[in-house]
Amino acid sequence: MSRRRLTAWACALLAAGAMAMSGAGAASAGPVGVQGLPTFLGVKFVDEGNNGQCLGPRDGAWVTNPNATTALRLDSDNRAGGCQLSFGIGDIDGSLAGLRVTYQLMPHVGAHSGQCGDNWSENDVPIGSSFTFGNPVRIDSDSRPGWCDLTFRVSGRNDVVLEVLFTAENGTGQCVGASGGWQPVVAGLPLTIGIDTDGRAGGCGLALRLTKY
Structure with a gap:
């Protein structure tokens, strides 16, 4: 994590006067109405x-915050089709x-x-008790030039952190901005990662978690 990103993250948390982290155990795929587990990330x-380019929860999966979502594997290439990706927050x-x-x-x-x-x-991540997913984005990066940039932004609260874990299976450069650790997204500090998977070996891993301090 860069010093600038770490400093901005720390300042956001201090501004909120945060002291303790809230959260609970992992949830089922249908968490609506579960008592004592107020917030979820899906x-x-x-x-x-259906050919292995996009490994993850096809029907959607939810976890209680601050647990990490199911890890996704992105490996879109010249095979038919692409990956439809969307997110939701249950509150x-x-x-x-x-x-x-x-x-x-x-x-x-x-x-x-x-x-x-x-x-x-x-695209807004829907936040509410209905547990719905936002509009999907379509990833079909392959041997054509360049790649897709995926950007996450947070606003409206200084005491909430979205963290992104973006990893590369090898060093071929298919996962632009991949890191060995969680990268924070807070108000005023977005995060962009690049998806450049193609015919080279390996793919990219993606997971998220949401924490309220």
Whole structure:
């Protein structure tokens, strides 16, 4: 983690006057109404071609915060189809009121735009008791030039941290911005990772977790 990112993260937490971390154990795929477990983070990852390019919860899976989501494996290449990715936040007791979390997939500068679907908007992660997923973004990075940039943003609360774990299976450069540890996203400090999987060996791992201090 860079010194600038670490400093910004620390300042956000201090500004919130945070002292203790809240959370509970892992949840089932249908957590609505579970008592004592107020907030959840969900991810949905659909392999369009059912051919192993997108390994993860096709029907969506939820965990109680601050646990990490199911780890995804991104390995889109020249096989048919791509990966549909979306997120959701369950907030049973309203403790995340005012929070906004977004995700946006766009072609990197100079990249072939067909690798990144047609939803380039900043998509809101739905936050509420209905446990729904946001609009999917489509990842189909392959041998065409360039890659897709996936950006996460947080706003509205200084006491909530979204952390992203983006890992590479090898050193071929398919996972731009991959790190060996969790990277924080807080208000005013977005995070962008690059997905450049193609015919080279290996793929990228992606997991998220949400913590309220």
